[in-house]
Amino acid sequence: MTADVVDEQAKKAQDEAENTGKVVAVAAEVPVDISEFTGVARDFDSMRTLTAEAGLISSGAQTSYFFPEGKFPIHYPQMPAWRPLTMSSWWILMLIILALALAGVQEYLCQVSLRDVRDHPKNGGLWKFKKVNSLSVAEYFTWQYAPIMISVFYGVLWQMSDFEVKRLEPFYQLSKKTGATAGESLNMDYLTFLSFLVPLRALRHRQYAVIYSSLGTLVASSLVPVLQSASMTMWPDEKDRNLGDWKAVRVEPAWSRALSACLLIVAACGGALMYAMQRKSGLQSDPKGIAGIAAMATKSHILTDFKGLDQASLPQIHKQLRQRRYILHKSSLWQGEYIKSKEKIHEQGSDPRPLMLRMWAGVPFIGFLFLFTIAVPLLTFVEETGIITQTLPWMMTGIATVIRILWNTMNSDVRMLQPFYLLSLRHAPAKTLTLDYAGTNPLWLPFEAFLNGHYLVMLVAFGSILAEILTVCVSSLSVDGKKFIPGFGGQNQDDDHDGDNSESNDRWNTDQTFRSFWWSFILTMFILIYLISIALLTYAKRSQKFMPREIGTMASVLAFIHQSKMLFSFIDTEKLNSREMTKHLEKSGKTYALGWFQGRDGEDHLGIDEEEISSAYVFGKDWTEGRLRPGRDLTWEVY
Known part of the structure; x- marks a missing residue:
């Protein structure tokens, strides 16, 4: 069959689906109406009459399915378009207005x-003074801390939107008229990927909302704080200052214009993101956790594509799914058009841990934190090394930004892994299936984790907040710290009163006060020691291999549940929100686990199911090997 014939057949089938409002199947060039499957097959008992495999609708391997787009209310209700608050138009508009306002204020200053x-x-600038302590507290705070704090907080606002955009993009792809390939949807994972590489992955798949969101976030949360730190300086340079001379706070034009340009880029990304978000998600409510995906898989025959993938790696799953498009139709996941993909699959290692939780990434990361912790006092109190930070005052902020990015990646991995870790311990409560820290506000996350008793998640999430504070604190350490040691910074300067010393190395010739310097230094050291301690704890608790493959994709979850008996509990639940789903599951009093169980087909499977399961999972060991069961042709030697 030529490509033109196939395209024409697909077009006719799609037109028929649009005109009738029904699902149309095409096999062997013959369109067949399969609408009775979507309207009648509402429970597994009736579905068993259609297939030999319990809970699945049989379908030809090369059958294509076409769905109405949702433009005909008579046949098919309008496509739902749920989205979280941080992806709403007014939120994105707020980000744009803030970026323009910050750029305008920066240029005005x-x-x-x-x-x-x-x-x-000789003494022009925003403020002029002879000693730093002559400034009021409000003036000093406005100069030293307010700009960097505002820029850091603005970056956090972008991170909140970016996380949701990356989490929900696969559903937007599935909601397109013809659906999406597995590589664009079911097998797509942005959340456990290194954030600074996300735009490249999104560009490869032409997922523009993710490109705009991730670029805006990277610039807003990384470049903007660094440039802000460098844009406001104290004149003259420290080596040229005398105690009795006038000093001034000045804005460096080059750094300031670079900062304004970055904010304009962020505003442009926000505008492009707002345009890209005119699409509909196809979601009725937040698809939180394992339960959110399981509820979408009970009406369709999509689970047949996951046969034999219990222990498969993500590349192996992708290899099996690449020959088909998938679609989100009436809050359920369906097979779409059959395609002949020649996409090359790059086989990777079988390490199931997210990238930042592997030891080859953890050891350098902790080493980097440790070295920076040692470097901070050296750069602050040793004159020979302190020249570096005095020459490059933005360097400390830049390093803190790198730490924040890496820590947030680890935080994302830990919070996504938590439900699966609880399931691996067995007898997890029903709310584990709806647990989804990936969609939780990062500022609220530590409190929610604490209330749930998930203390490691709480500690790591709190570390993300401290990493943001670290960016603010280190901006105050680009001075000669010896001047703030009592007895080394001039006469009578151990408090905030004026002294009579006129030496050029007096602490009042710097841009810090005694209190501001020591508070910044103590907080910096505390945060770094905290991050090192929690990182060590995290790698001790979460670097083990207790999963057969990486998590983060819908396909990985579907492979875990494709033969689970617990799917009976999810029939007709695809429209429930997370709270309603939790209550629905808790009514049964069942607990759940990740391990080996007897599936609906009577065979042994590895995945997630209700207790009691047959055995817990141990990485690298196939529980079915060596197990005698009726019908298996095993000799005593094999056993």
């Missing part, structure tokens, strides 16, 4: 500073 310098070359 730059112009004021330049104009005053022209009028007063």
Whole structure:
């Protein structure tokens, strides 16, 4: 069959689906109406009459399915378009307005500073003073801490949107008129991927919402704080200052214009994201956790594609799914059009741990934290090394930003892994199936984890908040710390009172006060020690291999549940929200586990099911090997 014939057949089938509002199947060039499957097959008892495999509708391996798009209310209700608050139009508009406002304020301050310098070359700037302590607390805070704090908080707002965009993009792909390939949807994982590489992966698949969101977040949360730290300086340079001379706070034009340009780029990303989010998600409510995906798989025959993939790696799963498109139709996942994909599959290792929880990533990360912890006092109190930070005052902020990015990646891995870890311990309560820290506000996450008793998740999430604070604290450490040691910073300078010393190395010639320096230094050291301690604890608790493959994709979850008996509990639940789903599951009083169980087909399977399961899972060991069962042709030697 030529490609033109196939395309024409697909077009006619799609037109028929649009005109009738029914699902149309095409096999061997003959369109067949299969709408009775979507309207009648509402429980597993009736589905057993249609197939030899319990709970699955039989279908030809090369059958294509076409669905109405949702433009005909008579036949098919309008496609749902649920999205979280942080993906709403007004939230994105707020991000755009804030970016433009910050860029405008920055340029205004730059112009004021330049104009005053022209009028007063020796002491012009935003503020002028002879000693730092002559500034009021409000003026000092506005100069030293407010700008970096605002930029860091603005980056957090972008992170909140970015996380949701990356989490829900596969559903947007599935909701397209013709659905999406597995590589674009079921097998797509942005959450456990390194954030600075996400735009490249999104570009490869032309998923523009993720490109705009991830680029905006990277610039807003990484470049903006670094440039902000470098844009406001104290004039003259420290080596040229005398205690009795005038000093001034000035805006450096080059750094300031770079910062404004970055904020304009962020605003542009926000505008592009708002345009890209005009699509519909196809979701009735938040698809939280394992339960959210399981509820979508009880009406269709999509689970047949996961036969034999119990222990398969993600590349092996992708290899089996690549010959078909998939679609989200009436809150259920369906097979779509059969395609002949020649996509090359790159076989990877079978390590089931997310990237940042593997020891080859953990050891360098902890080593980097340890070295930076040692470097902070060296760069602060040793004159020879302190020249580096005094010459490059933005360097400390840049390093703190790298730490924040890596820590957030580890945080994302830990919070996504938590439900599966609880299931691996067996007898997990029903709410484990709806547990989804991936969709939780990062500022609220530590409190929710604490209330759930998941203390490691709480500690790691709190570390993410401290990593943001670290970015603010280190911006105050680009000075000669010896001047703030009592007895080394001039006469009578151990408090915030004026002294009589006029030496150029007096601490009042720096841009820090005694209290601000020591609070920043103590907080920096505390945060770094906390991050090292929690990182060590995390790798001790979560670096073990207790899963057969990586998590993060819908396909990985579907492979776990394709023969589970617990799917009976999810019939007609695809429209329930997370809270309603939890109550529905808790009524049965059942507990759940990850391990070996007897599936609906009577065979042994590895996955997630209700207790009692046959055996817990041990990585690298096939529980079925060596087990005698009726019908198996095993000799005593094999046993």
